[in-house]
Structure formats: C-alpha cells, structure tokens
Amino acid sequence: MTTPVSVLRLPRGPDPxxxxxxxxSPRFIALxxxxxxxxxxxxxxxxRLQEEQRARSVLRESFLRCLLSMSNKRVQFHMYEKVxxxxxxxxSDIDVLNFQVSDLQTPIGVQKEALIRxxxxxSYCFEV
Amino acid sequence: MAMRQTPLTCSGHTxxxxxxxxxxxxxxxxxxxxxxxxxxxxxxxxxxxxWIGTFLGHKGAVWGATLNTDATKAAxxxxxxxxxxxxxxxxxxxxxxxxxxxxKSVSFTQDSNCLLTGGNDKVLRIYDLSKPEAAPLEIxxxxxxxxxxxxxxxxxxxxxxxxxxTIRLWDRTSMEAVKTLSFDTSVSSMEYVADGEILVITxxxxxxxxxxLSLDLIKTVEAPASINSAxxxxxxxxFVAGGDDFKLYKYDYSTKEELESYKGHFGPVHCVRFSPDxxxxxxxxxxxxxxxxxxxxxxxxxxxxxxxxxxxxxENSEQLYTxxxxxxx
Numbered sequence: 001m002t003t004p005v006s007v008l009r010l011p012r013g014p015d016p017x018x019x020x021x022x023x024x025s026p027r028f029i030a031l032x033x034x035x036x037x038x039x040x041x042x043x044x045x046x047x048r049l050q051e052e053q054r055a056r057s058v059l060r061e062s063f064l065r066c067l068l069s070m071s072n073k074r075v076q077f078h079m080y081e082k083v084x085x086x087x088x089x090x091x092s093d094i095d096v097l098n099f100q101v102s103d104l105q106t107p108i109g110v111q112k113e114a115l116i117r118x119x120x121x122x123s124y125c126f127e128v
Numbered sequence: 129m130a131m132r133q134t135p136l137t138c139s140g141h142t143x144x145x146x147x148x149x150x151x152x153x154x155x156x157x158x159x160x161x162x163x164x165x166x167x168x169x170x171x172x173x174x175x176x177x178x179w180i181g182t183f184l185g186h187k188g189a190v191w192g193a194t195l196n197t198d199a200t201k202a203a204x205x206x207x208x209x210x211x212x213x214x215x216x217x218x219x220x221x222x223x224x225x226x227x228x229x230x231x232k233s234v235s236f237t238q239d240s241n242c243l244l245t246g247g248n249d250k251v252l253r254i255y256d257l258s259k260p261e262a263a264p265l266e267i268x269x270x271x272x273x274x275x276x277x278x279x280x281x282x283x284x285x286x287x288x289x290x291x292x293x294t295i296r297l298w299d300r301t302s303m304e305a306v307k308t309l310s311f312d313t314s315v316s317s318m319e320y321v322a323d324g325e326i327l328v329i330t331x332x333x334x335x336x337x338x339x340x341l342s343l344d345l346i347k348t349v350e351a352p353a354s355i356n357s358a359x360x361x362x363x364x365x366x367f368v369a370g371g372d373d374f375k376l377y378k379y380d381y382s383t384k385e386e387l388e389s390y391k392g393h394f395g396p397v398h399c400v401r402f403s404p405d406x407x408x409x410x411x412x413x414x415x416x417x418x419x420x421x422x423x424x425x426x427x428x429x430x431x432x433x434x435x436x437x438x439x440x441x442x443e444n445s446e447q448l449y450t451x452x453x454x455x456x457x
Contacts, residue, residue: 002132005426006435011177014140014170020181021171021219027156031200031217097184119185 018094067092075101075126077116087114089126131426135392138177138418142166145412147192148399150174151199151216158404159216161202162418163193169204171195171216174403175430177410177420181219185212191247192233192276196240203243205231211245213257223260227253233276237283246274246288252298267303269296276318280325280340287327287340289315295329297343307343316371317357317399324364330355335369335379349384351377357399362406366423370397370411376421392419 014020022028042052070089077085087101097118104111143165151159151174158174169190171180188207195202195216202214211231213223231247243255245264252267252274272291280287285306286298291314297307311331319328325340335358337346353373360367360381370376374395378388395414402409407429411419420430428434 002130004132005134005422006433007134007136007431008433009431011136011138011172011420011431012179013138014179014182019184019219020179021217022180023218025180028217032215 019097069128070126073126075124077124078122079116079120080122083120085116087116092118133388133390133421133425134432135390135419135421136177136431137392138162138172138179138420139416140170140179140182141168141416141418143189143416144395144398144414145416145418146189146398148401148410148412148418149194150401150403150410151195152197153404154198156199159195159199160403160410160418161193161195161204161216162412163190163204164416165189166416167206167208169193169202171202171219172418174410175408177418177431183212183214183219183221185221185224186210188230191230194234194236196236197238198240201236201240203234203236205234205245205247207231211243213243223257225253225255225260225264230273232274233278235278237279239283242283244277244279244286246277246290248273250274250290252277252286252288254300265303267298269298269305270294275315278318278320280320280322280327287318287320289318289329295327295343309338309343316355319357319359319401321360321362321364323362326360326364328358328360328367330358330369330371333371335367337381347384349379351386356397357401359400359402359409361402361423362404368400368402368409368421370400370413372396374413376400376409376411376419390421393417 042048073089074086075089085104085106087104090100090102092099099116101114101116104114141164145162145164147163149161160172160174162170167186167188167190169183186206186208190204190206192205199216202216205211207230209227211225211234212221215222229247229249231245233246235244241257243257245253250270253264255264270290270292274288274290277288284300289295293311293314295309296305299306313331315329315331317330327338327340329336333351333354334348335355336348351369353371355369355371358367358369364381366378367381368378374393376390379386393413393415397411397413399412406423408420408422422432426434
C-alpha cells in the first residue's frame with residue numbers, strides 16, 4: 001500500500017490581470033535597472049541626477065494625465081503598415097500593453113469592442 | 129512505507145508546451161521557462177513551479193525558449209519568424225531578431241554575450257548581443273529545418289540537429305562542420321551536458337548518449353514507446369525520458385535498467401529536463417501543462433513535504449494535505 005507524497009500547497013498559477021514580474025519582489029528590486037537608464041552625465045553628478053529624476057516624474061505624470069483625459073474621447077491611432085484607425089478610448093492596462101477601445105472604425109467595418117496592442121501603435125492624437 | 133510520486137501540475141498555458149529550460153542556480157534560486165504554442169512563454173520559480181511572469185510580444189507559437197545561467201535574460205524562438213531576447217527580471221522585451229522563416233531554437237553562450245538561433249530556413253545564426261544591429265554570422269549547411277542548436281565545448285563549438293536526419297558539430301571560428309552523425313530517422317531532441325561533455329539524443333524509441341567532443345557513441349537505451357525528450361541527471365546516476373505514451377520513465381544510467389514509470393500527463397510529453405540541482409525534473413506536454421516530479425520520491429523539497437507516519441495525526445499536519453495523484457494549480 002503506497003501513500004502519495006504530501007504537498008504544502010499547489011504551484012501558484014498566472015495572475016489573470018497582469019503579466020507578472022512583481023516589482024516588489026526581492027529579485028526585481030535588486031536587479032532591475034530603470035526602463036530608461038540614467039544618462040551617463042547624470043550618473044556622475046548627483047545634482048543633475050535629481051534634476052533628471054524630477055524630469056522623469058513630470059513626464060510620467062503628464063503621460064498618465066493624458067491617458068485619463070482621453071477617456072471616452074475619439075482618438076486616431078497611427079499604426080504600422082500605414083494603418084490609421086479611430087476609436088473611443090476606454091482604458092489602458094497597467095503595463096500599457098493594450099488599450100481597450102470601443103467603436104473601432106476599420107476599413108472592413110466597425111468593431112464594437114476591441115483591444116489595440118500598444119506596441120503596434122506609432123502615435124495617437126485626440127482633441128482635448 | 130513506500131511513497132507514491134505526487135507530480136505538481138503547473139497550469140496557465142492554453143496550448144501544448146513544446147520546450148522548457150532551467151537556468152543555473154542563482155542567489156534567488158533557479159528558474160524555469162516554458163515555450164508554448166499559445167505564443168506566451170512563461171517564467172516560473174524552478175523549485176516550486178510558481179508562476180513569475182509571462183513574456184508578451186510574440187505573434188505566433190513559441191517553439192524554443194531558454195534562460196541564461198543567472199536567469200537575467202531569456203530568449204525565445206517563434207513561428208512569427210523572430211527570435212526575441214527578454215529581460216527576465218522585468219519581463220520586458222529587449223531585442224527582436226528578424227529571421228526569414230520559423231525560428232525553432234535559441235541558445236546563449238555562457239557569458240550571455242552571444243545568441244545562437246536555428247530554424248526552418250536551415251541556417252545557424254550567431255548574434256552579438258552587444259551589437260544587435262550588426263548582421264549575424266551565418267552558418268549554412270543543413271539541408272532541412274534545424275530543430276535544435278546548442279553551444280558546446282566552452283562555446284567554441286556548436287551542435288545542431290535537423291530534419292535532414294543529421295546532427296552536426298561545427299567549429300565556431302572556422303564556421304565549418306567538423307563531424308556529422310547520420311540517423312535513419314529524425315532526431316526528436318538533444319541535450320548537452322557540459323560537465324562530462326555528454327550529448328543526450330532521442331530518436332524513435334531510443335535514448336542515445338554520445339561523447340559531445342568526438343561524437344562517439346557511449347550507449348543506447350530502448351524505451352517501451354516513442355520518446356520525444358530525455359534528460360540526464362547532473363550526477364549522471366539517472367536519466368528521465370518522456371514521449372508519445374504520455375508517461376515519464378526513469379532509468380539508471382549505469383545499468384540502463386528502467387526504474388520507474390509515471391502516469392500523469394493527458395497528452396504526449398514533448399520535453400523533459402532535470403533541474404540544475406537534480407532534485408526534480410520538469411516535463412511539458414501536449415496537454416498544455418508542465419509537471420514537476422521528484423527525483424527522490426518522498427524527500428522534503430520545494431513544495432513536497434516528507435511526512436512520517438507518526439506525524440499524520442499530529443497538529444502540525446493540518447497545513448498539509450495528501451492528494452490524489454491528479455492535482456492542478
């Protein structure tokens with residue numbers, strides 16, 4: 001008569017809401033460089049580093065505010081392969097990988113609900 | 129009291145898992161990457177199977193995946209005609225290397241500076257990752273799609289297996305084939321064991337072991353079913369194999385004796401690899417799951433807990449549960 005080996009718990013599965021790579025994990029904190037590395041000049045000079053960091057914060061904040069102000073507005077997306085589409089912007093996911101849009105106007109018809117993959121987008125514009 | 133193997137199932141993929149690879153042992157443990165036809169390779173903690181992240185970006189089935197030794201970089205090969213290099217800590221895509229056909233295999237050099245790729249256009253390519261815009265070195269020669277390409281012999285040579293039923297050993301400097309092995313049938317998998325310079329090859333129902341430098345045959349073992357992948361234990365006392373009958377087989381390397389076979393997967397096993405510490409092996413299957421299996425069944429390791437009979441009634445066993453052999457994450 002054999003007994004199956006006991007387990008403490010089951011392996012954790014994927015989080016349906018994110019792509020993972022938890023930024024609060026010890027490994028991430030220890031090893032991750034900023035996504036845009038500090039310029040060489042700033043790395044050398046602490047005063048310049050502060051200024052650069054302030055500039056980064058300003059840029060990030062204005063990007064996030066831009067996303068907020070786009071909510072429910074018609075936005076034109078310029079994408080690769082000379083694709084230009086227009087849609088009502090809904091939301092962005094946390095990693096800015098996808099935009100959720102409605103009434104996406106495409107050459108083959110209007111898509112009521114769609115996800116636009118951010119890496120396919122070159123630029124977008126809308127009226128404030 | 130004999131213990132029965134409890135495999136740990138890692139779910140999350142939605143299509144067959146076709147390749148998997150472990151990193152080396154890092155200060156944060158070791159890691160496992162899985163390549164899947166759903167186009168979304170995943171990184172997991174190697175000793176527990178816990179999901180860490182999914183590399184998003186490929187637009188087609190991912191056929192090959194690998195990690196560098198310290199698990200800071202990952203590389204993937206896909207049906208979208210690209211190989212991609214990723215930051216394995218942040219999950220960000222670092223580089224996309226365009227190819228002219230489906231890419232099947234990727235391999236880092238020990239120093240992580242170069243990436244070897246191989247695929248359906250039959251050409252081996254070596255990319256210098258510090259100069260990604262520079263054209264790769266190209267090594268033509270195979271007459272059919274390349275299935276697997278690996279660095280060997282201190283990254284001075286390359287081993288490649290292709291649908292042309294050959295395995296070729298190439299010299300990196302001269303870019304020429306120094307040895308060729310021919311088979312009657314296509315090789316289904318290849319594993320290179322640096323310590324001891326052993327090459328593990330599978331074809332048909334055979335698991336074959338060769339000297340990786342001379343390509344001399346060491347021994348062959350016949351399995352009861354068609355084998356798709358095999359892996360040699362780091363201490364070379366066991367090897368494991370899996371294939372079309374859905375089972376995992378464990379053999380004694382010295383005596384070639386079949387020691388155990390395990391049922392669990394619901395589809396053919398495509399890939400199997402020992403962890404760098406040899407304490408477990410992972411298998412990837414057509415059923416879309418990865419399973420982790422203990423080398424020493426019943427030992428306390430990772431999520432497995434050794435429970436002595438007298439402890440089963442005690443208070444501290446409340447957190448444990450014995451399970452039926454089939455459990456899913």
